[in-house]
Amino acid sequence: MKLVCLDLEGVLVPEIWIAVAERTGIEELKLTTRDISDYSELMNRRLGVLDREGIRLPEIQDVIRSLSPLEGAMEFVNTLRQETQLVILSDTFSQFASPLMEKLAWPTLFCNELIVEENGRISGFQLRQQDGKKKAVAAFHAMGMHVFAAGDSYNDVTMLQEADKGMFFKAPQSIRDEFPALGGAETHPELLEGIRKFIA
Numbered sequence: 385m386k387l388v389c390l391d392l393e394g395v396l397v398p399e400i401w402i403a404v405a406e407r408t409g410i411e412e413l414k415l416t417t418r419d420i421s422d423y424s425e426l427m428n429r430r431l432g433v434l435d436r437e438g439i440r441l442p443e444i445q446d447v448i449r450s451l452s453p454l455e456g457a458m459e460f461v462n463t464l465r466q467e468t469q470l471v472i473l474s475d476t477f478s479q480f481a482s483p484l485m486e487k488l489a490w491p492t493l494f495c496n497e498l499i500v501e502e503n504g505r506i507s508g509f510q511l512r513q514q515d516g517k518k519k520a521v522a523a524f525h526a527m528g529m530h531v532f533a534a535g536d537s538y539n540d541v542t543m544l545q546e547a548d549k550g551m552f553f554k555a556p557q558s559i560r561d562e563f564p565a566l567g568g569a570e571t572h573p574e575l576l577e578g579i580r581k582f583i584a
C-alpha cells in the first residue's frame with residue numbers, strides 16, 4: 385500500500401509565524417530555525433514575545449483564519465485524496481493549523497500541541513516526539529506502507545530521506561544543492577506528476 389506524506393507550511397499553506405508577524409507588526413516573530421536552530425529555544429522565544437505583547441491564542445487564530453491555502457492547494461489535495469492516501473506531517477501546532485485545515489476540508493494531520501490556559505494564554509507546547517516527521521515515515525514503513533514524501537525546508541530533509549521517494553517542493557536552491565539526490569517540484573501539478581509516477 386502506498387501513502388503520501390506532505391509537509392504543511394510552504395507546501396499547502398503559507399508560513400504561519402511569518403503571517404502572524406506581518407499582521408501583528410512584530411518583527412521578532414519572523415525569526416525561524418535559520419536564525420535560532422534549536423526549535424524549542426525558538427518556540428520559547430516566540431511565546432515570550434506573545435506574553436510581552438499580551439497576545440493570546442484567539443487573536444492568533446483570528447489572524448490565521450484570515451489566511452488562505454496556497455493557490456491551487458485545495459484542488460491538489462482533493463485530487464490527491466481521490467487517488468491515494470494522504471497524511472500531513474507538520475511541526476506546527478494543531479490549534480494554529482485548524483483554521484487552515486478547515487479550508488482544505490480536514491485532511492489527516494499529525495503535528496504538535498500548544499498548552500493553553502483557560503484565558504487563552506499560551507503557556508507552553510508539547511512536541512509529539514523529536515524528529516517526528518522522519519519517525520512517522522519509519523512507522524509507516526513498519527506497517528508495510530510505501531511512502532512518498534514532499535516538503536520545502538530543512539526540517540523535512542530527514543523525512544524525505546527516510547521515504548521511498550522524497551521530493552522538495554519550492555525549496556530554496558541552496559537546500560536543493562545540498563541534497564541533490566532528492567528531486568524537486570516547483571508547482572502542484574508537477575508534484576502531482578511525481579506522485580502519480582510513484583503510485584502507478
Ligand SMILES: [Mg+2]
Pocket residue numbers: 391392393394395535536537
Ligand atoms: Mg514547510
